[in-house]
Amino acid sequence: MSVALATVAVAWAADLVYACPSCASPLEENRQAFVDTTIFLTVVPLTMIGGFVWWLRRKIRDQDEPPEIAVPHNLLRDAGRFSKGR
Amino acid sequence: MPDDALGRPYGLPTRREPVVPNGVLGMLIFVATEVMFFSGLISAFVIGKSNAIGGWPPPGQPRLPIEETALNTGALLASGIALYFANRAFKNDSPSTKRLLALAIGLGGFFVLFQGAEWVALIGEGLTITSGQLGGYFFLLVGTHALHVVAGFIILLYTYQKLSHHDLDRFTFWPAQIFWYFVVAVWPILYWEVYL
Numbered sequence: 350m351s352v353a354l355a356t357v358a359v360a361w362a363a364d365l366v367y368a369c370p371s372c373a374s375p376l377e378e379n380r381q382a383f384v385d386t387t388i389f390l391t392v393v394p395l396t397m398i399g400g401f402v403w404w405l406r407r408k409i410r411d412q413d414e415p416p417e418i419a420v421p422h423n424l425l426r427d428a429g430r431f432s433k434g435r
Numbered sequence: 436m437p438d439d440a441l442g443r444p445y446g447l448p449t450r451r452e453p454v455v456p457n458g459v460l461g462m463l464i465f466v467a468t469e470v471m472f473f474s475g476l477i478s479a480f481v482i483g484k485s486n487a488i489g490g491w492p493p494p495g496q497p498r499l500p501i502e503e504t505a506l507n508t509g510a511l512l513a514s515g516i517a518l519y520f521a522n523r524a525f526k527n528d529s530p531s532t533k534r535l536l537a538l539a540i541g542l543g544g545f546f547v548l549f550q551g552a553e554w555v556a557l558i559g560e561g562l563t564i565t566s567g568q569l570g571g572y573f574f575l576l577v578g579t580h581a582l583h584v585v586a587g588f589i590i591l592l593y594t595y596q597k598l599s600h601h602d603l604d605r606f607t608f609w610p611a612q613i614f615w616y617f618v619v620a621v622w623p624i625l626y627w628e629v630y631l
Contacts, residue, residue: 382485386478408454
């Protein structure tokens, strides 16, 4: 019972107290700036981490690929359907 | 002991080159933290600017030198381009590497000196870090960037010295470039937000 009362009290208080000073600003421009910067600060680190993982995977894939070896044309022709069309 | 096709003795493990050199990885992590630091500063500025009563820039404050700083922005961007071509020349072992790196350092030095002169003029007009919101944000944002430019300038001087002694390798040059490109890339954003 006391837990339920405390939860209701907290929920009621949260309706009165704002976590950020800009959320309750009377200026529309200020509220919009708060939303814009929240999006910006969320997207920037995710983009950086995502970009780094993508770049790292590409580097690892490039390193794992065996180096190309020059093969004479007559050998490739003789390979027939195993020549991968080269 | 018989050798394999590459002349290595059989049975010995081959050592793989790291995917990302340690210096590059360290610099990338550092630059990532710097990106977040500047993002925080810019966000604070954007919110502060939108909250200003009486419009922005605040009335009664000195105007920021937009045209002169545009020229200085061009110098910094040119410095980044010169460094890019210096790296290309370095990869090809071209003798023009030294000249291009010197050009990049020179343009970076010009940026710092020009900005110093601009600051002296603005302080003379009454814009200080305590004169108001504009002065506070201006010196915080532009001053933090100026500190980074000075640090990057010193790093580039170090690479130039190593190049002069034929001691520069890509594991030193690459991290130095990453830092300088970051310093160059963040400036147009600051210019756009603070000056325009």
